[in-house]
Amino acid sequence: MRQIFRGGQAWSPGRGLFQGLLIEDGRIIAVGDDALYQSADEVIDLGESFLMPSFGDGHAHPIFAGREAAGPKVNGLQNVNEIQEAVRIFAQANPETPWIIGGAYEAAIISGGDFDAHWLDEIVSDRPVVLHAVDHHTIWVNSKALEIAGITSATTDPAGGSIARRADGSPKGTLREPEAFALILDYSPKNSIESDVRAIKYACQQYLKSGVTYANDSWLEEGMAEAYLAAVKSGDLTIDMNISFLANPGEWKKNLSKIESLVSEFEPYKEQVNAKSVKFLGDGALSSGTAALLQPYDDQPGFSGLKIWEDAELFAAVKEFDARGFQIHIHAIGDAAIRQALDAFEYMQNHNSSWDRRPVLVHAQLISPEDMPRIAALGVIANMQPLWMYLDPMNKELILPRIGEARNNQQYQLRTLVDSGARIAFGSDWPVTSEVPLEALFVPVTRLGASGGAPWNPEQAITVEESLTFYTAAVAYQNFRENEIGKLEVGFKADFVVLDKSPFKSSDVKISSVYKSGLNQRV
Numbered sequence: 001m002r003q004i005f006r007g008g009q010a011w012s013p014g015r016g017l018f019q020g021l022l023i024e025d026g027r028i029i030a031v032g033d034d035a036l037y038q039s040a041d042e043v044i045d046l047g048e049s050f051l052m053p054s055f056g057d058g059h060a061h062p063i064f065a066g067r068e069a070a071g072p073k074v075n076g077l078q079n080v081n082e083i084q085e086a087v088r089i090f091a092q093a094n095p096e097t098p099w100i101i102g103g104a105y106e107a108a109i110i111s112g113g114d115f116d117a118h119w120l121d122e123i124v125s126d127r128p129v130v131l132h133a134v135d136h137h138t139i140w141v142n143s144k145a146l147e148i149a150g151i152t153s154a155t156t157d158p159a160g161g162s163i164a165r166r167a168d169g170s171p172k173g174t175l176r177e178p179e180a181f182a183l184i185l186d187y188s189p190k191n192s193i194e195s196d197v198r199a200i201k202y203a204c205q206q207y208l209k210s211g212v213t214y215a216n217d218s219w220l221e222e223g224m225a226e227a228y229l230a231a232v233k234s235g236d237l238t239i240d241m242n243i244s245f246l247a248n249p250g251e252w253k254k255n256l257s258k259i260e261s262l263v264s265e266f267e268p269y270k271e272q273v274n275a276k277s278v279k280f281l282g283d284g285a286l287s288s289g290t291a292a293l294l295q296p297y298d299d300q301p302g303f304s305g306l307k308i309w310e311d312a313e314l315f316a317a318v319k320e321f322d323a324r325g326f327q328i329h330i331h332a333i334g335d336a337a338i339r340q341a342l343d344a345f346e347y348m349q350n351h352n353s354s355w356d357r358r359p360v361l362v363h364a365q366l367i368s369p370e371d372m373p374r375i376a377a378l379g380v381i382a383n384m385q386p387l388w389m390y391l392d393p394m395n396k397e398l399i400l401p402r403i404g405e406a407r408n409n410q411q412y413q414l415r416t417l418v419d420s421g422a423r424i425a426f427g428s429d430w431p432v433t434s435e436v437p438l439e440a441l442f443v444p445v446t447r448l449g450a451s452g453g454a455p456w457n458p459e460q461a462i463t464v465e466e467s468l469t470f471y472t473a474a475v476a477y478q479n480f481r482e483n484e485i486g487k488l489e490v491g492f493k494a495d496f497v498v499l500d501k502s503p504f505k506s507s508d509v510k511i512s513s514v515y516k517s518g519l520n521q522r523v
């Protein structure tokens with residue numbers, strides 16, 4: 001079936017605005033004037049609409065998002081009563097669910113972010129409840145969960161994690177970082193491949209509705225690669241995916257051969273799934289006071305956060321995976337973690353032979369001025385989260401008191417980075433924040449959230465065209481797919497979206513339709 005799109009406006013990175021697109025069997029056959037006067041089975045007049053490449057999500061956790069969606073819905077609730085009510089509704093509707101696990105609550109609604117187990121006990125006391133905070137570096141649990149895990153005043157904080165406590169030393173109900181979550185979640189029922197395939201299916205449906213046709217799963221724990229294999233075989237994986245295995249200190253070496261054998265299982269599906277990247281967690285998050293800083297936190301004298309890896313082990317692991325052809329992604333939020341990640345990239349480049357490696361610095365949130373030029377110089381892609389680039393409640397209530405005004409304002413220096421020649425790609429970090437690109441697209445342009453107000457550091461703003469490019473061609477490049485997707489060019493996949501109007505003229509744009517090659521219908 002040959003279809004011509006004409007009228008309206010079309011846009012593609014590097015090409016700019018044009019009219020005319022001819023597609024056939026999921027491929028782009030002609031672009032611009034070449035497309036307008038050919039024969040076709042269907043001619044679609046775009047009217048006032050705007051056609052552009054579909055969006056890519058360069059950093060996200062779709063399985064976690066799908067798992068979370070299966071629990072109580074507490075996203076966006078603005079007080080503890082509302083969260084209690086959502087948990088109550090879920091508990092009543094699911095009396096057989098042995099553990100109630102969900103998210104993601106807004107931690108900034110409580111000063112300091114320490115939520116009390118007793119507030120959940122009022123609703124559910126006979127089975128464990130675990131809620132993830134929106135930053136996903138924090139959980140809030142009820143007393144039953146603490147009891148099952150045997151966490152008492154005698155329990156010491158695990159390395160890399162922390163347990164919030166009452167004045168008498170007993171656990172309050174809030175735990176920070178995965179090392180601490182594990183104390184509790186290790187007792188919860190394991191996710192099955194079947195339940196994770198359902199999570200993948202849900203995530204794909206959400207993505208397609210939002211105009212996203214390729215994404216990253218940036219943190220695969222045990223069993224999750226097997227779920228992606230099952231989903232690609234069953235047809236439940238309906239978007240393209242780049243998956244990153246997780247490398248942990250002390251464990252990465254013994255997991256190497258398992259990871260390589262999983263990679264080979266994806267070989268027959270490589271058109272749809274890239275499985276050749278590894279994710280390292282460099283630090284925690286500023287909101288939970290666990291990002292690694294060059295200078296101490298203002299609210300914890302002498303404490304500069306947590307580096308998850310010792311330099312020597314990180315450098316060795318990064319070098320080993322790079323030598324085996326894996327793309328390296330490092331989560332780094334604080335300026336000390338960013339410096340460590342850049343040092344690791346530099347070490348790997350100095351010690352391994354050169355190849356088209358495209359290392360990814362994920363979040364790149366608080367960059368020391370000294371390190372700013374190193375990102376471009378090392379050929380690193382800074383994967384940043386556009387929806388975070390305004391003075392949101394998390395920055396105001398949780399981060400500002402921890403790091404002070406000067407460092408708070410030093411976050412998300414996107415304009416400076418772009419001007420330094422660094423490559424940028426966007427990602428949502430879903431379920432940390434919304435997976436919907438149209439909710440995020442204008443935030444780095446206006447440096448404002450949905451509720452308006454005064455722009456945050458407006459000198460760091462970028463253009464609409466830059467924002468669109470970082471969400472399309474730049475993600476395709478990060479995923480080594482820049483010759484297939486992310487642009488509207490001859491031979492590329494016909495993966496594109498139609499918006500109701502031009503984002504160059506209005507920020508109030510909506511998705512009209514989504515085209516994904518390989519799917520038989522428009523979404």
Ligand SMILES: [Zn+2]
Nearest residue numbers: 059060218429
């Ligand atoms: Zn993430």
